[in-house]
Amino acid sequence: MVRRTRAQMEQTRALLIETARRVFSEQGYSEVSLDDLTAQAGLTRGALYHHFGDKKGLFQAVVGHIDAEMDARLQAISDHAEDPWAGFSNRCRAYLEMAREPEIQRIVLRDARAVLGAPTPAAQLHCVSSLQVLLEGLMADHIVVATAPQALASMIQGALAETALWIANGADQPERLEQGLAAVQLLLDGIRRPLPTAQA
Numbered sequence: 001m002v003r004r005t006r007a008q009m010e011q012t013r014a015l016l017i018e019t020a021r022r023v024f025s026e027q028g029y030s031e032v033s034l035d036d037l038t039a040q041a042g043l044t045r046g047a048l049y050h051h052f053g054d055k056k057g058l059f060q061a062v063v064g065h066i067d068a069e070m071d072a073r074l075q076a077i078s079d080h081a082e083d084p085w086a087g088f089s090n091r092c093r094a095y096l097e098m099a100r101e102p103e104i105q106r107i108v109l110r111d112a113r114a115v116l117g118a119p120t121p122a123a124q125l126h127c128v129s130s131l132q133v134l135l136e137g138l139m140a141d142h143i144v145v146a147t148a149p150q151a152l153a154s155m156i157q158g159a160l161a162e163t164a165l166w167i168a169n170g171a172d173q174p175e176r177l178e179q180g181l182a183a184v185q186l187l188l189d190g191i192r193r194p195l196p197t198a199q200a
Contacts, residue, residue, distance in 0.1 A: 099164035109168040
């Protein structure tokens with residue numbers, strides 16, 4: 001029996017995720033055949049079972065990869081903004097705009113909820129922690145009203161996640177996105193400290 005190197009194993013794993021990502025996006029989780037998927041990857045079912053256990057395990061890995069990419073895109077928005085408040089507010093708006101991207105819409109917002117249930121505590125904690133760090137900085141700079149940053153981050157993340165799902169599930173997505181962006185702007189206006197008025 002030929003033993004595969006670690007590099008070969010990682011290559012096989014990456015190929016399965018890449019192929020599954022494309023197939024899940026095109027067909028939807030319930031319509032994907034493992035025989036068809038592995039054939040498209042040029043691999044066997046045994047390779048899939050070895051790396052991921054089953055179809056659900058492979059799907060979970062695909063969702064994890066897309067989540068990580070979304071997080072990197074959002075972090076880049078925060079990092080390259082003209083000021084911290086612009087970075088935070090643009091990041092929130094960008095999250096809702098992602099709800100109209102076909103791959104994110106089908107895999108992350110629709111199928112992941114149906115197949116995996118609610119977001120895992122670890123995934124939720126990561127999202128909330130990212131927002132919490134930004135909010136703590138905004139509070140320290142007296143841009144956002146001082147309050148418990150973790151509670152506020154949890155509330156904002158929950159609102160964004162549910163609004164993104166609402167956008168993705170609507171037949172009138174352009175209108176829902178516009179309404180969602182207006183709603184999130186109201187939320188953001190509500191947590192921002194009033195700008196100092198000029199003294200006469």
